[in-house]
Amino acid sequence: MNVTVKLFATFRFGRFAAATRHYPPSTSIGEVIRELQIPDTEISMIMVNGRHAAPDQQLRDGDSLAFFPLVAGG
Amino acid sequence: MNKILRVDMTSLSTTTEPVPKEWACLGGRALTSTIVAKEVKPTCHPLGADNKLVFAPGLLSGTTAANSGRFSAGAKSPLTGTIKESNAGGLAAQMFGRLGIKALIIEGLPAGDNWYSLHVNKDGVSVAVETELIGQGNFAVVEALEKRLGKKTGVLTIGPAGEMKLLAANISVKDSDSKLRSHGRGGLGAVMGSKRIKFISIDDRDAPGIKPVDKETFTAAARVFAKALLEHPGTGQGLPTFGTAEMVNIVNEAGGLPTRNFTYGRYEGHEKISGETMRETIIERGGKPRHGCQPGCIIQCSQVYNDKNGTYVTSGFEYETIETLGANACLGDLDQIAAADYIMDDIGIDSIETSVAIGVAMEAGVLPFGDGEGVLRILREEIGRGTPLGRIIGNGTGNVGKAYGVTRVPVVKNQAIPAYDPRAIKGIGITYATSTMGADHTMGYAVATNLMGVGGGIVDPLKKDGQVELSRHLQIATVMLDSLGLCLFIGFPAADIPTCVPALMDMLNACFGLKLTPDWLGELGVTTLKTERAFNLAAGFTNKDDRLPDFFREPLVPHNAVWDFTDEEIDAFWNF
Numbered sequence: 072m073n074v075t076v077k078l079f080a081t082f083r084f085g086r087f088a089a090a091t092r093h094y095p096p097s098t099s100i101g102e103v104i105r106e107l108q109i110p111d112t113e114i115s116m117i118m119v120n121g122r123h124a125a126p127d128q129q130l131r132d133g134d135s136l137a138f139f140p141l142v143a144g145g
Numbered sequence: 146m147n148k149i150l151r152v153d154m155t156s157l158s159t160t161t162e163p164v165p166k167e168w169a170c171l172g173g174r175a176l177t178s179t180i181v182a183k184e185v186k187p188t189c190h191p192l193g194a195d196n197k198l199v200f201a202p203g204l205l206s207g208t209t210a211a212n213s214g215r216f217s218a219g220a221k222s223p224l225t226g227t228i229k230e231s232n233a234g235g236l237a238a239q240m241f242g243r244l245g246i247k248a249l250i251i252e253g254l255p256a257g258d259n260w261y262s263l264h265v266n267k268d269g270v271s272v273a274v275e276t277e278l279i280g281q282g283n284f285a286v287v288e289a290l291e292k293r294l295g296k297k298t299g300v301l302t303i304g305p306a307g308e309m310k311l312l313a314a315n316i317s318v319k320d321s322d323s324k325l326r327s328h329g330r331g332g333l334g335a336v337m338g339s340k341r342i343k344f345i346s347i348d349d350r351d352a353p354g355i356k357p358v359d360k361e362t363f364t365a366a367a368r369v370f371a372k373a374l375l376e377h378p379g380t381g382q383g384l385p386t387f388g389t390a391e392m393v394n395i396v397n398e399a400g401g402l403p404t405r406n407f408t409y410g411r412y413e414g415h416e417k418i419s420g421e422t423m424r425e426t427i428i429e430r431g432g433k434p435r436h437g438c439q440p441g442c443i444i445q446c447s448q449v450y451n452d453k454n455g456t457y458v459t460s461g462f463e464y465e466t467i468e469t470l471g472a473n474a475c476l477g478d479l480d481q482i483a484a485a486d487y488i489m490d491d492i493g494i495d496s497i498e499t500s501v502a503i504g505v506a507m508e509a510g511v512l513p514f515g516d517g518e519g520v521l522r523i524l525r526e527e528i529g530r531g532t533p534l535g536r537i538i539g540n541g542t543g544n545v546g547k548a549y550g551v552t553r554v555p556v557v558k559n560q561a562i563p564a565y566d567p568r569a570i571k572g573i574g575i576t577y578a579t580s581t582m583g584a585d586h587t588m589g590y591a592v593a594t595n596l597m598g599v600g601g602g603i604v605d606p607l608k609k610d611g612q613v614e615l616s617r618h619l620q621i622a623t624v625m626l627d628s629l630g631l632c633l634f635i636g637f638p639a640a641d642i643p644t645c646v647p648a649l650m651d652m653l654n655a656c657f658g659l660k661l662t663p664d665w666l667g668e669l670g671v672t673t674l675k676t677e678r679a680f681n682l683a684a685g686f687t688n689k690d691d692r693l694p695d696f697f698r699e700p701l702v703p704h705n706a707v708w709d710f711t712d713e714e715i716d717a718f719w720n721f
Contacts, residue, residue: 079394080387083421115378115597121400121703123603137398142383142420143593144446144634145392145464145564145586 072096072132074103079139082109094130101126103136115141147245150270152263154340155194155253161269164247170659172204174230174627175673176248177219181228182676184250187684191223191332192310192339194254200241200301200345201249203630207242207355208363210652211371212632214238214439216318216328221684223339224312224332224498224541225558225583228680230627231333234438235318235326236299236347238630241265243352251340260308260341265299266348275343280305282491282529283317283325286344291323299347304493307334309531311539313498314338317490322449324460326438329495330585331560332541358658366651373645374443377638379599384446384634385435387420389464392564392592394419396468399596399606400703401569403473405514406504407555407562410569410701418471418479423448423462426479431455444634450483458483459490465586468564469500474507474514481517488524494539499528501561502542509549553696558583558686568697568706570595570606575616575710578691579718581677587633589619600640607706613718621670621721628669629653671721678719688716 077089086107094103100117104126116139117124130136149162171179177199189195198220205213216238222229241249244267255261262275278286286302299319306314314334317325328334357363375381383391393415396402400410416422427434433449438461449460462483470482489496503520506512511534512519527535537548542561546554555562560583567574572591580588593599594615595606604611619636626635629649638645646663653661681690692715697708 077398079398080383080391080421088416088421113378116395116603118398121398122607123605139395139398139597140383141378141597141599142387142391142395143379143597143599143637144384144590145389145396145592 072130074130075135076103077135077137079137080142081140082138097129099126100124100128100130100136103130104138109138113140114138147247149247150249150265152249152251152270152272153253154251154255154261154342157255157272159270159272168247170661172206172247172628173201173215173217173232173630174219174624175669176201176628177217177230178228178673178677180248180250181219181221182680185221187221187680189221191221191226192335196221196336196339198251198333198336198340199248200237201247202238202241203628205652205656206238206630208357208652208656209441210367211374211441211443212439212635213630214441215627215630215632216241217627218316218328218333220333220336222331222333222583223310223335225560226684227558227581227583227686228677229331229333229582231328231330232627233318233326233328234442235320236440237301237318239440240299240347240349240352243349243354245353251342254339255341260343262343263345264348265345267351278343280308283493284491287319287323287325290344290346294346294348299349300344302344302493303334303337304491305529305531306492306494306539307338308343309536309539310335310338311494311528311536312544313495313502313539313541315493315495317493320438321440322460325490326461327490327495329497331582334493355656357656359655363652363655366648366655369644369648370652371443373638373642373648374635377642379637380444380634384444387424388434388446388448388462390418390423390462390467391420392464393468394421395596396565396570399569400701400706401566401606402468403555403564403566405475406473406508406553407566407696408553410566410706411703412472414477415472417477418467418482423450423479427451436460442632444632446634452480459486462486465563466496466500469497469504470520473504473564474500474520476515476517476520478517481521485520485524488521488529492524492529494528497563498541498561499538501555501563502538502545505542505545505551505554506538506549508553509545509551511549554694556584557693558690560584565592566701567693568701568708569704571609572604572606572612572615574693574708575612575715575718576620578693578715579616580620581674581681587623589616589623590633590636591615591619593637599637607704609710609714613714617718617721620674621667624670624673625666628673688712691715691718
């Protein structure tokens with residue numbers, strides 16, 4: 072299945088901003104995090120299709136997955 | 146801090162008074178709001194003789210505590226008709242603190258057409274007639290005063306917008322680079338203009354300074370406090386790296402990025418105006434991605450933004466300005482937004498109120514959405530010169546809506562809603578509705594908890610659950626920060642790092658020889674909010690003013706979120 076993975080702020084350093092990536096069906100968000108080697112403790116917000124999600128959630132074809140470190144102020 | 150300076154502009158006389166006992170433990174917003182509530186008739190005309198303009202440094206301003214240099218300005222707001230406190234960085238708070246000045250109270254109105262200036266130094270405050278700088282922009286005022294009075298002179302100034310008493314006029318504060326920070330919201334520049342004061346200069350030579358009663362404990366606590374700020378990923382990493390514009394992509398992803406005058410929750414050009422893009426652009430052009438708004442700032446969320454040729458354009462380039470021009474007015478171009486930011490600083494007008502007002506003007510067809518050159522022209526040639534169109538826009542979002550018959554007018558108590566759509570980030574909507582100041586994200590920044598879980602976990606931004614309690618908690622906590630002279634962002638480590646608040650209390654107690662507790666500080670927040678609310682009720686406001694505009698009942702893409710709080714649910718905010 073195809074999932075659009077979007078990285079923000081410091082997560083882009085040495086990685087990418089946005090990419091469509093292929094995963095086996097039922098891949099969980101946690102598996103994507105491990106694949107991208109983002110330390111769990113640095114993730115403050117995960118969104119799937121613009122809504123908060125947890126690492127154990129399974130992804131679906133066409134999902135848009137976004138990871139943010141803690142950046143808190145405006 | 147042991148004195149109150151008072152200026153009567155009617156008689157052009159000044160006095161220095163001792164600090165009344167009941168004001169001894171107050172500073173910043175707690176003090177300005179207490180003074181305004183006690184001395185200003187709530188029903189008075191904000192630009193008339195009965196209004197007073199009050200400046201106060203925070204309790205810790207002038208000490209070596211990190212990020213303690215915020216300066217509070219208070220009055221009855223001509224924009225909202227409510228009580229108002231607006232705080233800013235720059236040099237003034239620390240200079241006032243070191244001079245031992247608890248507050249400067251300006252009252253009355255002068256007869257005749259003269260303009261005046263005030264000068265504050267170790268001996269008090271004096272009034273003088275000013276002729277040379279009338280009509281000048283804020284940058285020219287700062288430059289001229291540095292020549293006239295010396296490079297180190299502190300400055301508070303109004304631009305042409307304040308002289309014209311436009312309701313969105315701000316008061317600018319000189320910073321350590323001779324650039325500007327702003328008391329932006331609520332039209333306090335118009336109050337200063339009504340009193341015909343062009344600028345206030347500050348000389349802190351031979352100031353007594355603040356000597357902590359227990360220096361050793363103070364210094365140790367200040368170190369723990371600073372460490373907490375640097376340890377928190379928000380204040381230690383995110384803000385210094387990307388500035389507040391880091392919020393563009395986050396709020397866009399969450400579907401709450403006001404776009405095309407609050408019609409959509411996402412903007413297709415968000416990457417062009419994001420913190421990530423801004424950082425790359427700044428570095429590429431030799432600007433500074435990190436910069437402090439006040440000496441002693443260790444967060445450094447400000448920046449110096451240069452143009453393509455490497456020439457300075459603006460600093461203190463904030464998310465709210467970038468968003469409301471970039472996405473909400475669809476400019477989508479950081480260079481144009483930066484140029485607009487500079488002009489707004491120079492003419493002395495609030496960049497949030499004005500940018501949101503421009504979005505409404507675009508909906509009215511005054512200029513097309515995305516017309517960046519048109520925006521720059523309106524700022525320079527219409528608002529800057531006080532043409533009829535300039536005065537309509539310069540009098541704020543609500544007035545643009547009325548003048549052109551627009552119904553999508555994002556204001557609460559006539560103050561523009563900033564860069565977070567309350568339908569998709571509901572906690573901040575409760576703050577907009579209930580704040581004693583009109584719509585203002587800084588009065589209870591629920592965005593950080595709604596989106597990022599700051600302070601103990603995410604409160605789902607799309608649901609109503611817990612939002613009223615969250616906003617109440619944050620509004621009380623914000624009064625505490627605003628009263629100590631602390632940057633709003635101290636709220637993040639204060640919420641998440643256990644050593645932060647105890648260190649804060651230790652600094653306060655060691656500095657002044659007190660035995661205050663966190664409960665005392667919480668009570669200060671509650672009392673101040675209630676004092677402000679009582680002023681507004683006496684001015685004629687009711688619960689019915691704590692509401693968002695009707696159009697927020699329309700669904701917002703991408704989540705089709707609507708503002709669905711009942712009146713009773715909102716009114717429960719005041720049950721404390």
